[in-house]
Amino acid sequence: MESTFKLIIIIEFTKEMEVAGKIKKIDETKEFGSNGFRKREMVVTTDEQYPQMIMVEFIQDKCDLLNAFNVGDDVKVSINLRGREWVNPEGEAKYFNSIQGWRIEKSQTAADTVPPVDAGSFEPVASTNDNEPDDLPF
DSSP, X not given: OOOOOOXXXXXXXXXXXXXXXXXXXXXXXXXETTTTEEEEEEEEEOOSSSOOXXXXXXXXXXXXXXXXXXXXXXXXXXXXXXXXXXXOTTSOEEEEEEEEEEEEEEOOOHHHHSOOOOGGGSOOOSOOOTTSOOOOOO
């Protein structure tokens, strides 16, 4: 007896996907075809042990979102993953992925979020005693 199993994989993105890092490059808007399809690409370098250079594309009206940003800005980009199939003339299927941005915002760096502390705002220690018990747990 021979059994045939069909595996169906459903991918559901329940969390919002984001890429965060520093803008390395912003291309000009390119227009394709007679229907006016527009695309603009940018590269974001992530801030991690092994930085990644992630190319994100913005299409149609989303291209204009990049006008407010410059190379070197720290950003957080909301993205969608897109995939498509293309069958070549020989009948062989090829698959392509793209990362499409739909929102971008400047991200605050640690220096922006923590105000500097004035050392003069602390009271000086009057005296120290090396004989005081050490109550630290380590």
